Amino acid sequence: MLDRITNPMLINRNLLYINENTSKLQKIQEQIASGKMIRVASDDPIGSTKSMYLQSELKKITQYNKNLVDGIGYMEQTSSILTQVENILLEIKEIAESASTEITTSAEKKALSFQVNQLLEELIQFSNTKFGGKFIFGGTETLSGAKPNPAPFNIRMSGNVIAGIITNPAGIDGVMQRIVGDGKTISVNISGEDVFLPGGTGSASDIFTTLIKLRDNLNANDTPEIRLRVSELDKQLNQVTSQNTLVGAKVNRMQLIQNQLDELKLVQKEHLSSIEDTDIAEAILKLNTQEIAFQAALQTSSKILRQSLLDYI
Amino acid sequence: MSSIFAIFDIGVRAMYAQQIALQVTGQNISNANNENYVRQRAELKEATPFNSVPGQLGSGVTINQIIRIKDDFTDYQIQKENQNFGYLQEKSNILQQLENIFNEPSENGINSVISGFYDSLHDLANYPENFSSRVMVREQGLTLCDSFNHTIDKIKELKSNLNESIAYKVSEINSITADIADLNNQIARAEVGGIQNANDLRNQRDALVRALSQMGDIFVQEGNDNLLYVQLGDTILVSGVHQIQLKTQTDSQNNLRIVSGDSNKTVKISNGSLKALFDTRDDVLNKYIDDLDTLARSIITELNKVHIGGIGLTMYQSATAENGAVASTVPLANAGYDFPVNGGSFTISLYDSNRTLKSETEITINPFAESLTDIAAKINAISGLNATISSDNKLSISVSNPTDQFSFLGDSTGAKDTSNFLMAAGLNTFFKGKDASSITLADCIINDVNKIATAKSTAPGDNANIIDMIATRDKAFVNDAKPEEYFSSMIGDLGVERQVTVKRGETQQLILRSLEERFQAQSGVSFDEEAINLIKYQRGYQAAARFIQVMDGLINSLIQLM
Numbered sequence: 001m002l003d004r005i006t007n008p009m010l011i012n013r014n015l016l017y018i019n020e021n022t023s024k025l026q027k028i029q030e031q032i033a034s035g036k037m038i039r040v041a042s043d044d045p046i047g048s049t050k051s052m053y054l055q056s057e058l059k060k061i062t063q064y065n066k067n068l069v070d071g072i073g074y075m076e077q078t079s080s081i082l083t084q085v086e087n088i089l090l091e092i093k094e095i096a097e098s099a100s101t102e103i104t105t106s107a108e109k110k111a112l113s114f115q116v117n118q119l120l121e122e123l124i125q126f127s128n129t130k131f132g133g134k135f136i137f138g139g140t141e142t143l144s145g146a147k148p149n150p151a152p153f154n155i156r157m158s159g160n161v162i163a164g165i166i167t168n169p170a171g172i173d174g175v176m177q178r179i180v181g182d183g184k185t186i187s188v189n190i191s192g193e194d195v196f197l198p199g200g201t202g203s204a205s206d207i208f209t210t211l212i213k214l215r216d217n218l219n220a221n222d223t224p225e226i227r228l229r230v231s232e233l234d235k236q237l238n239q240v241t242s243q244n245t246l247v248g249a250k251v252n253r254m255q256l257i258q259n260q261l262d263e264l265k266l267v268q269k270e271h272l273s274s275i276e277d278t279d280i281a282e283a284i285l286k287l288n289t290q291e292i293a294f295q296a297a298l299q300t301s302s303k304i305l306r307q308s309l310l311d312y313i
Numbered sequence: 314m315s316s317i318f319a320i321f322d323i324g325v326r327a328m329y330a331q332q333i334a335l336q337v338t339g340q341n342i343s344n345a346n347n348e349n350y351v352r353q354r355a356e357l358k359e360a361t362p363f364n365s366v367p368g369q370l371g372s373g374v375t376i377n378q379i380i381r382i383k384d385d386f387t388d389y390q391i392q393k394e395n396q397n398f399g400y401l402q403e404k405s406n407i408l409q410q411l412e413n414i415f416n417e418p419s420e421n422g423i424n425s426v427i428s429g430f431y432d433s434l435h436d437l438a439n440y441p442e443n444f445s446s447r448v449m450v451r452e453q454g455l456t457l458c459d460s461f462n463h464t465i466d467k468i469k470e471l472k473s474n475l476n477e478s479i480a481y482k483v484s485e486i487n488s489i490t491a492d493i494a495d496l497n498n499q500i501a502r503a504e505v506g507g508i509q510n511a512n513d514l515r516n517q518r519d520a521l522v523r524a525l526s527q528m529g530d531i532f533v534q535e536g537n538d539n540l541l542y543v544q545l546g547d548t549i550l551v552s553g554v555h556q557i558q559l560k561t562q563t564d565s566q567n568n569l570r571i572v573s574g575d576s577n578k579t580v581k582i583s584n585g586s587l588k589a590l591f592d593t594r595d596d597v598l599n600k601y602i603d604d605l606d607t608l609a610r611s612i613i614t615e616l617n618k619v620h621i622g623g624i625g626l627t628m629y630q631s632a633t634a635e636n637g638a639v640a641s642t643v644p645l646a647n648a649g650y651d652f653p654v655n656g657g658s659f660t661i662s663l664y665d666s667n668r669t670l671k672s673e674t675e676i677t678i679n680p681f682a683e684s685l686t687d688i689a690a691k692i693n694a695i696s697g698l699n700a701t702i703s704s705d706n707k708l709s710i711s712v713s714n715p716t717d718q719f720s721f722l723g724d725s726t727g728a729k730d731t732s733n734f735l736m737a738a739g740l741n742t743f744f745k746g747k748d749a750s751s752i753t754l755a756d757c758i759i760n761d762v763n764k765i766a767t768a769k770s771t772a773p774g775d776n777a778n779i780i781d782m783i784a785t786r787d788k789a790f791v792n793d794a795k796p797e798e799y800f801s802s803m804i805g806d807l808g809v810e811r812q813v814t815v816k817r818g819e820t821q822q823l824i825l826r827s828l829e830e831r832f833q834a835q836s837g838v839s840f841d842e843e844a845i846n847l848i849k850y851q852r853g854y855q856a857a858a859r860f861i862q863v864m865d866g867l868i869n870s871l872i873q874l875m
Contacts, residue, residue, distance in 0.1 A: 006834060049808075
């Protein structure tokens, strides 16, 4: 029991109350002004560990998203080139089909041969398409290959005509991966080999060889051979289409992952916010309560401290 | 029957006593706001009576003594609790500074920098051929290293500040103990004969002891000679009127320790702010330095391990080891590398300018038998490659034909370094250094970003190796934790440690406050009380004066008789 209340006690106590109130006010004010409940780890050690984890996770998700956007862009570009390749092949197939009947004359076939040669050149150009400075169908050999084969598909000329295609000797089948999740990767490139010559140069699946042959068959007016080309083209068209479908399926999958990541991001952002963000409404309410308490402390202090017997003697 | 003049004396004594009591009241009032002041009271006592007929006759009042009103036990408790409080307060201050150094959670602490570094690796994985994404990786890598270096520097700076604080506290203690010894001397002289209490001097001495008790585990005892003996831990600071100074000595690790100026014995301190300074300097800060070193070293090891197994956008025409051995002829196991060399092998693949493989050679290493010179000889034996050792014992490998190039990856076998020699010597590494203060990027990467090993083949679009580097982020390679996990739990630990210290400090403050309140309740000055005393003694004085006046009247009547 404290039976004597002395002046230092009164003063110290009042000072203490005022200090406590001010420091509480300052804390709330800081939380409102900064919008954050956690300034240093000791404000909430568990919360701050969680917040650091969530911040890392959010950055990761953002990066995965970036990788996905980039990969989707790359694949969409690939798909549009593949579609154009399909169109060229369709056009050539039509030419071959029309020439496979006996009705077309040899002169007409010569003209068609010229057309096929032009389309072949166009196709070669497409096969060497660059996106962002990188060969789309070069596998991981995205930059210039070794001389004298600077591109994935290089023309071998015989006199003035295209006699064949030499692929980059360093290979055109490497796989490019994009990271789209923790330990999750998706390859974003279609190898030139799979599109244009899955069976290798000169095989029945080699589109370039077929076109060169077709051109020469038309020139030579060799109808039975032309018919063979039509059936080859049929299969090759399938081969390109199936690659394009694969690209489409991958883009779909990547978009799906993107949606999942967006949802996850939202959830984690909310979680992070619930840990570290100030609930402004609650904080302002607290601020008001605290302010009243502070004023009360000031008022009572000024009243009590002024009272003294000395005023009456 | 006593003389009429003797009755006068009663009045005079009464007036004198009231006057003294008023003076004490005045002293109390004037010191009301002096925090260390202990209120005094003039103890009145009946003056020695006369033996007479019909009995003893009183001879008035006298001041027995002026006493301080205080409870020694409360004082003792305050001293004890002050020690705990001093410890917790100092520790919490230091931990706060440490928290500010780490600056977590924030957008620019080490945690974000680690994120930023891995993000840049992702961008490089997306575009391994791009110069700009390579430069970005270099810059983010440098930022990561800088953050480690900077944080460690700051912690070490804090550590040296603590040494300065210790030195400062020692000089403070010395000045306090000098004052105590001096006061001891004055008190001894004032209290000769033991009648008077040197109240004000004692107040000052108590205040000094209280200030001292925040700094360490102080023991005080007042001897029969009224002198205060002061001890810090097991070391005597004040013995009677003699002060024994404390000194600081610098040990081999540049840390200060406190020794007695007398015996040169180290002072053992087990509480108070000095204990907090020693604890944080020797344990807490070292723990965080060690933790950061572990993190940095794990990052260096793990990422280098992956990086060494890759090929950059351009291969090497010459490569110089980042780290030198102590000597070129000692076995590699004793060559003084920061990372150990094991038995195993690494492979060098030699290519022409068109990236066509010319040769692929496996170089086996026996670290206990072979020296750097032996390794150089083995490389020299490969046609088209030269190896030299510089004066600082760094291995250099270069091609003989200026258009040739080489890598450290088996072209056909995919064989990587199993001997750890490349990591130890610093060939085809990404980071250099061994801990948080020395971590930096390899010179080779700083000079040529195309040497960042993105691929596992010679193809420029191959990003397989950088994907493996990114995968380390989710591997528990730092003491069974992922790097970011490890760091954030370290920050969590610091947060808990500070929070606990602050909470305990607050509790301690409450205890101390209630003790101080008890002290003030007993020893503090109450204006109201003093006002009452003022009236009381004023009235006493007035009455005594009135008494003398009456006596004067009596004497007057007596004189008129004559």
